[in-house]
Structure formats: C-alpha cells, structure tokens
Amino acid sequence: xxxxxxxFDNAATSFPKxxxxxxxxxxxxxEIGASPGRSGHRLAIEAGRIVFEAREGIARLxxxxxxxxxxxxxNATEGINQGLKGLLRTGDHVITSSMExxxxxxxxxxxxxEGLEVTILNCSPEGFxxxxxxxxxxxxxxxxxxxxxxxxxxGTIQPLPEIGEVCRRQEVLxxxxxxQSAGALPIDMEEEKIDLLAFTGHKALFGPQGTGGLVLGERxxxxxxxxxxxxxxxxxxxxxxxxxxxPDLCESGTPNAVGLAGLLAGLEFVxxxxxxxxxxxxxxxxxxxxxxxxxxxxxxVYGPGTAEKQLATVSFNLKGIxxxxxxxxxxxxxxxxxxxxxxxxxxxxxxLKTFPEGTVRxxxxxxxxxxxxxxxxxxxxxxxxRGA
Amino acid sequence: MKMPQGVILFPSIHFALRAEKMVKEKGISYKLIPVxxxxxxxxxxxxxxxxxxxxxxxEILVQAGVKVDSAHPLSDG
Numbered sequence: 001x002x003x004x005x006x007x008f009d010n011a012a013t014s015f016p017k018x019x020x021x022x023x024x025x026x027x028x029x030x031e032i033g034a035s036p037g038r039s040g041h042r043l044a045i046e047a048g049r050i051v052f053e054a055r056e057g058i059a060r061l062x063x064x065x066x067x068x069x070x071x072x073x074x075n076a077t078e079g080i081n082q083g084l085k086g087l088l089r090t091g092d093h094v095i096t097s098s099m100e101x102x103x104x105x106x107x108x109x110x111x112x113x114e115g116l117e118v119t120i121l122n123c124s125p126e127g128f129x130x131x132x133x134x135x136x137x138x139x140x141x142x143x144x145x146x147x148x149x150x151x152x153x154x155g156t157i158q159p160l161p162e163i164g165e166v167c168r169r170q171e172v173l174x175x176x177x178x179x180q181s182a183g184a185l186p187i188d189m190e191e192e193k194i195d196l197l198a199f200t201g202h203k204a205l206f207g208p209q210g211t212g213g214l215v216l217g218e219r220x221x222x223x224x225x226x227x228x229x230x231x232x233x234x235x236x237x238x239x240x241x242x243x244x245x246x247p248d249l250c251e252s253g254t255p256n257a258v259g260l261a262g263l264l265a266g267l268e269f270v271x272x273x274x275x276x277x278x279x280x281x282x283x284x285x286x287x288x289x290x291x292x293x294x295x296x297x298x299x300x301v302y303g304p305g306t307a308e309k310q311l312a313t314v315s316f317n318l319k320g321i322x323x324x325x326x327x328x329x330x331x332x333x334x335x336x337x338x339x340x341x342x343x344x345x346x347x348x349x350x351x352l353k354t355f356p357e358g359t360v361r362x363x364x365x366x367x368x369x370x371x372x373x374x375x376x377x378x379x380x381x382x383x384x385x386r387g388a
Numbered sequence: 389m390k391m392p393q394g395v396i397l398f399p400s401i402h403f404a405l406r407a408e409k410m411v412k413e414k415g416i417s418y419k420l421i422p423v424x425x426x427x428x429x430x431x432x433x434x435x436x437x438x439x440x441x442x443x444x445x446x447e448i449l450v451q452a453g454v455k456v457d458s459a460h461p462l463s464d465g
Contacts, residue, residue, distance in 0.1 A: 037401040040422025040433045045401075048433075052405040066453060068402055235400035237430050245455060248400050 006372045008338040011152055011180060011313045011363025013202050013209060017266065018367075021206055024265035028258045036257045037234035047257050054264040055247070061267065062197060062215055063188035069220075071250040072213040072260065076179035077103040078228075079198030079214030082250055083175050084108065084146065086225045087196075090115035092143040095172075097129045097158075098122050098351045099151050102344045103198075104177060108146075117141070123351050126304045127156030135166045144173040149181040153348045153361065154303025155286075155310030157185065164193030173219065179203060179212075183270045184311055184366075185279060195219045204278075204365065205270060207263030210256045222246050229253070278366045282312035285364050285373050289314050292377035298384045302352045302359060312364035315352070318384050323360045326383060330360075334379040338362050394439035395421070396446070397428060397457040406454050407435050407445075414448060416441050427460055436462070 007015050028050065034043035036051040051072070059067035073079055084107050088094060096104060098120055108118050119137045123129050134145055145167050150157045160176065167174035175196040178187060182197075183204030189197055195217040201207030216222070222245070230242045231252030243249055270278065286307035293299050298319035304310045318326055327340035341358040342349050349355040362376065398404045404420060411418045420433045427434075437445055439461050449456055 037432065040420075045420050045433055048401045048405060052402060055402070067406070068455075233400065234432055235430065238428075243399065245399050247402060 004335045006334070006336045006368075006376060008336060008362040008364060008368070008372075008376065010203065010365035010368070011155075011311075011343075011361060012339055014204060014206055014365045014367075016367060017206050017208070017262075018269040020265040020269055021208065021262045025208065025258050025262040028261035032257075032261075035234070035254050038232075038254070050261045050264060051255060051257055054260040054267065057264055057267040057271070058199070058213075058215065061182070061187070061271070062199075063190050064215055064217070068246045069216040070213065071216070071247045072211070072255055073251075074210050074256070075202065075212035076177060076198040076200040077212075079200075079212055080104055080146075080175075080177060081107050082214050082228045083196045083198060084111065084144075085228055086250070087173070087220070088116055088143060091117070091141060093117040093119065093139050093141045095119045095121060095134060095137045095142060095145045097147055099127045099129070099153075099156065099158075099348045100146075100148050100345065101152055101177065101179070101348070102346070103179070104146055104148070105347055120347070123156075125352065126309075127151050127154050127348065127351060128304075129158055129163065131159055131162040131166050134163055135170070138166075138170045138172060142170070142172050144175055146175040146177070148177045148179075149187070150185065150311045150313075151303070151345075151348055152180050152313065153343050153345050153359065154315045154352065155180070155313035156303050157181070157309055157311065160192045160194070167195075168193045180311055180313065183266075183275070183278070184282060186275050189215065189217050201259070201263040201266065205263060206266030208259045211259040211263040214250070216246065222249060225249065227252070273366070281366055282364060283307040285368055285370065286310065286312045286314065288370060288373050289362060289364070289377070292373070293380065296377070296381050296384050299380065302354060312368075314362045314364075315354070315359035316362075316380075317354070317357075317359055318380070320387060321383070323358050326360045326380075329383050330376075330379060333383075334375070336376050336379055392439040392461060393436055394442055394459060394461040395424065395427070395434040395436050396442075396449070396459045397423060397430075397434045398432075399455050399457055401432050403455045404433050404435055406452070407449055407456075410448050410452055410454070411435065411437065411445055414444075416445060424462070427458075
C-alpha cells in the first residue's frame with residue numbers, strides 16, 4: 001500500500017482545501033457558534049454576518065446585484081430540486097441534454113410521472129449540445145432549459161452564451177447547473193443570460209461539503225416560486241405561514257453556518273487567486289494529462305480531448321481492463337485516488353458510449369501540481385503495460 | 389445631552405446586515421440591537437441610529453433596494 005497520496009477526485013469533492021477554510025471553520029466553532037438570524041445577541045449577529053458575507057460573495061462571483069436572491073442549501077442537488085420543483089407545473093415543457101447528472105435527471109423523471117413534458121436533446125460524442133437543437137425543441141409550453149455548464153464525467157464546457165441567447169429570444173428560463181464550473185470558470189449570469197444557477201461549495205469553490213444552493217436572476221418571479229421546504233426562518237415569527245421574500249422563502253431551518261464560514265474562506269481564496277489564474281493552471285495540467293494519456297498504448301480518452309473546451313476533468317479507459325480494476329490498482333499500488341464507474345450520470349455515459357462499465361475519471365483542481373500529473377501518467381502506463 | 393435614537397426594522401437579518409454595511413460606509417453611527425418587544429414580536433435584530441439621521445438612512449436604503457419594514461423613534465434613547 002502506497003503512503004503518498006495523489007488526490008484526483010476533485011470533481012467529486014475538492015481536497016485538500018486551502019488552509020484558510022479549515023481555519024475559518026475552527027474559528028466559527030470556537031468563537032461564534034450561534035444561530036444566524038435567530039436571537040439578537042452578539043454571537044447570533046456575528047453568525048448572521050458570516051452567512052451574509054458568504055451570500056454577498058456568491059452574488060459577486062456570479063455578477064448578481066441583489067444578494068437576497070442567493071438561496072443557500074446543502075449542495076447543487078438541493079438548488080436544482082428547488083429550481084425545478086419550485087417553478088415547473090403540470091403541463092409545462094422542459095428541455096435538457098443527454099449529458100446531465102442525476103441531480104437533474106432524477107427530479108425530471110419523477111416530475112414526468114406527474115405530467116411534466118421533458119425533451120432530452122442528444123449531445124455530440126464529445127458531449128456538446130448544439131444551440132440550434134435547443135431552438136428547434138422549443139414548444140409553446142416550454143418553460144425552461146436546464147443544462148449542465150460543464151460535464152462531471154468529461155468536463156465538456158457547453159456553449160452557454162449561445163444557448164442563453166436562444167432562451168432569451170424564446171422567452172424560456174435558462175437554468176444552469178454549475179456544480180463543476182463554479183470557481184473553475186468565469187460565470188456572469190447577466191452576460192450569459194442565465195436565469196437560475198445551481199452551485200455547490202465543496203468542489204471548485206473549495207468550501208466544505210454541505211454548502212451550495214441556488215441563485216435566482218431578475219427574470220425569476222419569486223411570487224411564482226414554491227419553496228421545497230418550509231419552516232423556521234428567524235423572520236416573521238408571529239406568522240405560521242412561510243415568508244414571501246427571499247432568501248427566507250426558500251431557507252428554512254438553521255443553516256450550515258459553520259460550513260458557510262468555510263465556503264466564505266474558500267470563496268475569498270478563489271477571488272484572491274483569480275479565476276483567470278485558476279483556469280490557466282488547470283488548463284496546463286489538463287493538456288499535459290491529455291497529451292500524456294494519448295501516448296499510452298491501449299488508452300481511450302473521452303470528451304473534447306483539448307483543455308480549451310473542457311474542465312480539468314478527464315475520463316479514459318484502458319483496453320481490456322475494467323475501470324473498477326484500474327481504479328483499485330491506482331489506489332493500492334500508486335496512491336492515486338480517482339473515481340471510476342458512472343459518476344451518477346448514466347445519460348452522459350450513454351452519450352459517450354461508455355455505458356454501463358463507465359470510465360476512470362481524473363478530476364484535478366487548482367491545488368494539483370504538474371509532478372502529480374507526471375506520476376499519474378507513469379502509473380497508468382505501468383497498469384496498461386501489465387494488462388488485465 | 390444624549391441624541392434621540394430610533395430603530396429601523398427589516399423583514400429579516402439579511403436586510404438588517406445589508407443596511408448595517410451601508411450606514412457604516414456613510415460613517416453614520418449605528419448599532420444592531422434585538423427588536424424591542426413593544427415594536428414587534430419578531431425575534432430578529434434591528435438597526436439603531438440617531439433619529440435625526442432617519443431620512444438620510446431611509447433614502448440610502450431605498451436607493452439600494454434594501455427592504456425596510458418600519459422606522460420608530462425610541463423614547464428612552
């Protein structure tokens with residue numbers, strides 16, 4: 001068993017985190033601790049400030065002026081559920097792609113049974129959705145297009161501005177799942193004509209697990225938004241009905257304030273380094289990994305195959321060896337931690353023709369180094385040469 | 389003599405904290421305090437300011453789109 005670890009599972013959860021993240025969470029646990037937005041004492045206010053600053057930070061990151069339209073929850077999945085179930089009604093039509101994660105597919109499949117019409121558009125073998133296909137699929141009752149910004153399996157970056165333009169012209173809401181891309185790619189909701197954006201804190205924003213949510217653009221009318229959960233908000237306590245204003249409308253129960261303290265520190269790290277610099281480094285690592293993999297005999301790389309068009313998430317297979325076996329050898333013999341299989345995205349694997357075995361996925365982050373890519377390439381080469 | 393004080397109430401702490409940020413930037417003295425019981429049964433906080441600054445503060449908040457519930461003078465400062 002190898003002692004040294006190379007962590008290439010950042011597309012699931014980024015690790016390690018910047019030191020500031022742990023420090024902020026320890027500080028919250030030791031010095032603040034209280035319930036944000038409940039009670040009026042100094043620690044409750046201080047906890048409230050942390051949540052507020054995290055909200056302001058998220059709003060700034062995505063170019064949103066009014067931070068009350070940032071709704072926190074556990075992760076992108078919760079944000080997606082709130083956005084879909086909160087706005088779509090029986091008889092509405094939704095367009096999505098064949099590259100979606102189950103966080104989108106499963107709520108949609110369940111809603112189809114209740115009368116929602118869903119069109120799943122096929123993507124190219126590299127995972128790209130054609131904006132003209134979106135335009136053609138729009139019907140009179142189309143309410144929304146929901147789309148993964150970047151694939152969690154192969155990192156394919158969708159042409160958001162073009163699809164956003166189609167949605168705006170057709171007066172359809174554009175809902176983007178930015179689970180993989182938030183923190184790794186620049187996102188401006190206004191510029192890219194995004195109406196709803198689900199994000200998570202525990203990947204490229206370097207926050208802890210249990211932080212994420214939904215950002216609502218100006219075109220989403222909160223009066224039409226039905227909260228998925230209802231309960232205590234610390235506001236309008238005299239009423240037994242849910243407040244009708246954001247963010248309280250969609251935020252019930254004590255929030256994960258210690259987690260949001262960590263997310264705030266992660267956000268500050270991302271802002272300090274700058275997404276441009278993060279992207280530059282990740283592209284360099286990705287290109288090195290892609291080029292190196294292609295030189296190994298028996299390797300098939302899936303997805304765009306060029307760093308320009310994808311995130312630092314690379315999927316591949318070795319001829320004659322199951323992905324699960326490759327993953328086990330990488331972990332046990334080389335200390336390389338990655339994720340194999342279907343990555344909660346069976347539709348994406350069908351598109352890539354890698355269903356049902358799946359792929360080996362290397363998910364890199366800004367904190368990975370070139371030497372780790374070199375070592376991983378050597379390890380894959382050795383496993384490939386050894387064969388099944 | 390102590391300046392008469394007053395409070396501005398908000399729908400939730402999010403708006404109270406946004407208001408805090410704005411008055412801080414303007415250099416107006418303020419304090420976030422628990423909502424006085426006689427004004428509301430809400431369990432949150434409100435912004436205490438010198439009452440003579442009321443119009444100026446409300447103007448700043450309205451301009452910034454901060455949701456305000458109400459404003460009240462405090463008899464005991």
